[in-house]
Amino acid sequence: MLEVRNLTKRFGGLVAVSDASLDVPEGAIVGLLGPNGAGKTTCFTIIAGFTRADSGSVRLNGQDITGMAPHRICGLGMVRTFQIVQPFAGLTVQENIAVGAYLRHDNRRDAMAEARAIGKRLGMGAMLDRPASSLTIAGRKRLEIARALATGAKLLLLDEVMAGLIPTEVTEIVGIIRQIRDEGHTFLMIEHVMQAVMSLAETAYVLNYGKMIAQGTPRQLVRDPAVVEAYLGHGAAARLQEAEHA
Amino acid sequence: MMRLASYGQVALVVAVLAYLGAVYVMPSQVWMGFTINALAMTIVALSWNVTGGFGGMSSFGHAAMYGTGAYASAVLQVQFGVNAWLAFGAGIMAGALMGGFIGALSFRYGLKGSYFALVTLAFAEVLRICAASFNITGGGRGLQLAIEPGVAALQFNKDRVLTYTLLLAIVALVMALTAWLKYSRFGAYLVAVRENEDAARALGIDTYRVKVTAMAISGAFGGLAGAIYLQLWLFIDSAVVYGVAISVVALIGPIIGGAGTVWGPLVGTLGLHLLGEGAKTALHNAPGLNFVLYAVVLIVALRFLPQGIMGLAARIGAFGRKGGDDA
Amino acid sequence: MSSLILPAVLNGLTMGAVYALIALGLTLIYGVLHIINFAHGSLLMLGLYAAYFLFSYLGIDPYLAIIFVVPAFFVLGYLLQRVVIAPMSAGSEQNVLLVTLALSLVIDNLALFFWTSNTRTVDIPYAWDTVEVLGAYLTKGRVIAFFAALLVAGLMWLFMTRTRTGSAIRAVAIEKRGAEIVGIDVNHTYALTFGIGTACVALAACLLLPTFYATPQVGYTFVLVAFTTVVMGGMGSLPGALVAGLALGVIEALGGLFLGESLGQIGIFVAFILTLLFRPAGLLGRKPT
């Protein structure tokens, strides 16, 4: 469904993303892992059309969307969420979701009805009339997903929607994402919470210093010395091995 | 269409309507003349409200659209003998084009906030100097319409009651359009752009187009206001119709009344004019003092009434249903 | 025609120096407080009246008046920031612009009320003497303003780089939090900067009055020129304001020469719009992303 090929992005002297490729098959939940500053969010901003890559290409359902404007990409069925949540603070939760729903509904009544339905599906029924600015961080993360879903997009790019949540909230979101996937959506998700990645993603990619250093099932990845080193620092893999053998 | 959120807002709206009705039976002609001016300025305020209120793009130069509407209509009538009705329509169109043009340029290069405010002001100044310099716009002397009262030339100044009624109808129409805009998809997109432009883009909104369209709609209302000014006074000059006073009144009214609400521009502009008129009477027509008063009210409103008078009224006896929907 | 160009350029430079002087205060305020002070032109107008009244009632020469007017305006600026602008704008950028706009309305219209719209001039004959420079005849008052502007820009630069207060101001401009942590009183520094900016504009007023006039509307004419200067010079840059001010003076003079007097100012606004659109970081700066 999504094919990303050889993306490279420089910020001045810093190579934030370097020759990174990945694939997201339809119906899958694919993880994108990596330490802080690895370039994950930058990848998302390029894929979703918010920044231009220096080189590389992005294809969605076979169509080349490299460098296309975000709103057109959204119209083609791919939508991103923000790691730093971006609610429309002055609007209610329902109105927030409705902004997404207007992409497929041209009048207020339908858009608001759709927003209500989606809000309820994501367990936000009681908050619909509250201003978005009054939501907790968990509520805001959920709102990001709800708005994205409301656009009718089939492929959702989620940027750390579980960061900062307590375990019960993580469990809830994991359930919601699985449910949405079963209804026919596809996910590419940046995630730090390993528990969530392990239980959701079939495949995951690992980015480090802008480079894709590994790909595989989450279980394979946590055993991959390169991945462990990336997360825990140089020599960590060797030390772990020693510890295991000792 | 124009949903109100509290008993306070209902009371406020009823008071405004009662005043507008009472003007018909007031013994003194002064009230009607003064309210005609207030209503004419309300249209510019409604124009500013589209971009500054709903879209959060605060312009300091709405005179650019106002003056363009007035001049387009005047030049066509005076220099080319075009029928007043056609010229009136052309004034609206010209305002829309000017708004769209300024918007397209500004937003193409990503101007926001104070930069946008200043560039609109600069546009109004450029147009003012141009209008004062070229022969076709009458140069420094301005343009004077030939006086021919009647429907054909759209000149009703002799009949105050008719003029007043027509202005009421036009203000009602523009407010209805504003309300329709607010509850349409476009309105939701415009507010989304104001609240968070990145999120709006992510959700499939062509933010550039939304902003430019808003400027064009606002420009059409502004052009309409300018064309009305011409028909009311039958004379324009650049210092007035492209003047900074227009731009200032255009923004103060809505901010005080409640930016981004349907009733706010009317409430604010009418309130300001009443206040200004009261002060003028009390102080024997001292020049400029009404603006001092407007400015002080603006400062106080910025500090203490972030949602304007409509926002204040919304808190008095709220209906207790959904939040966030403040007319 | 070409024989007219050099005098026009030189005249433009002298006018440009006044623009630069006005803009120095504005750009300093922007650079440190990150606010656009719409009332800057109105403060200039007040300065012109202050110098005018000192001359007409007490017979004090405007150049001498500098020693009274400049400190008084420093205090005025300090108080305006501390008592009106900061508390009333509640920290929002848009509100600051609106509050200073309101402030300019109050000042301009009160001036109109108390002093009427009559044009006030001072009669200082020597200011109108001409001096010959490269075959062009320049007004002495303007030449004085030109050198004073260069001097003030230089002094300001020294103040900002060589004094403790200057360092504190720069620290606050660059990193407000950090400055707070090392014990700098940020609100005081802001007000101080606003005071200095206002003192600058008062100085410009004293230098301008001998060859100019005071009316309540004069501030509005200058505030747009000052914005243009600040934006072209790169918001917050002192050397930029100096160069841009001089350039604008020349643009205006040449505009007047080729397009006629009334269209001359248009060059300034067109320059303003083009700079805002294409080089918002100023002619010398890089475009922010």
Ligand SMILES: Nc1ncnc2c1ncn2[C@@H]1O[C@H](COP(=O)(O)OP(=O)(O)O)[C@@H](O)[C@H]1O
């Ligand atoms: N707009 C930008 N300008 C300059 N550097 C940036 C910008 N965006 C991100 N970076 C840098 O690129 C690197 C990757 O950042 P990011 O993609 O946010 O990492 P991640 O999401 O994996 O934590 C970081 O070093 C970050 O500082």
Ligand SMILES: [Mg+2]
């Ligand atoms: Mg990130």
